Amino acid sequence: MSAALHLMNFGRREYSEVSVSAELRSAAEVRRVAYELPGAWFRGQEEFGEFDAVPFEDQPALVVGVQGPGLPTDPSAYEGRLPVECSLLDQPVGSIEDAFTAVTGPNIGEIRWASLCWPDAPEAGFGGESKHAAVTLLGAGRSSCGR
Template sequence: MPASIDMWQGAQMSNGVPYPVYRTSDHAKALAMARRLLALGDRDDAHVSVDVELRTVAEVLEVRQVLPEAWFRTENKEFWARDVDAHEDFRCDWHAAELSEGASDLVPLLPLWASMLDQPVGSVEDAFTSLVGARYASISWGQLIWPEVPERGYYGRVEHDGLTIVFNCDDTETTRRIGTHTVCVNVHRTEGSQSYATWLAEQIGQAIIVPAVRSGSA
């Protein structure tokens, strides 16, 4: 599973299930549709997290400039495989301000992931979406409380409710697909989960695209 989605899935815990409800080739349209969904819920305690994969030095430097508060972590398997105890200064994550700008320092770390976690809603989404391009990335909103709809058997549970966009991917577990951006709603796993997710999609004139992803089939 790609690292950004693994982070998102883990944050949602085992009782949350994501449903893809909108797919587009336009980054901005994906964000606009996500915001329409976001407006349906209680956002008083909501926060947003972003994550993007970077495979070249140029990409790292661009994101470092656009997101100066981002944290970077390496996904280089050889780097991870080193004996941590044998290297006093061994680290796998760096704040943008302390990340080297030199190619000789960055190349051994590639691919890197840049993340900003638990940010105020509306603070980073536009800038982040504008830099995604063909990169694999995600925006996730957590602590969002979806409205209660008793006739669909659903009562909002803040620890499981959420919303995500995966860029250049079909949904939260499939292989990457450049140019395909998918919006998913995350709801509490119940017998009525799919019915409720369908209701959420209907509020923005959409429908569930495919059955829930493997790890969250209800």
């Protein structure tokens, strides 16, 4: 985490942002994470073609995507929908990383800092770059950002 934070801070700008996502493998984990991150969006799996010709508004909220407070409470709603993807996108840097790493537990998660800008390094023939300037950290397990 410290190496990722070091790289991110090297390229960080006032407009930089962070997005997080995790793959949750049980209904209990989905509900636990939703309680801790109520602003996150959750989307369950669907079978290929399962909703062909079904209007978007008639598809289950868990399949099209729903924020934490709108998640189904009935455990049967998660049957065939696991793993559920959880994401919180385009947040201010430093606003979500600690809470996300604390709540993801044993789940696979990703933190991605974007809208960075690598500075010029004329001695190396590098003119700086912002188009592809991002840092992504993948992991599983409890940790702390350690700022």
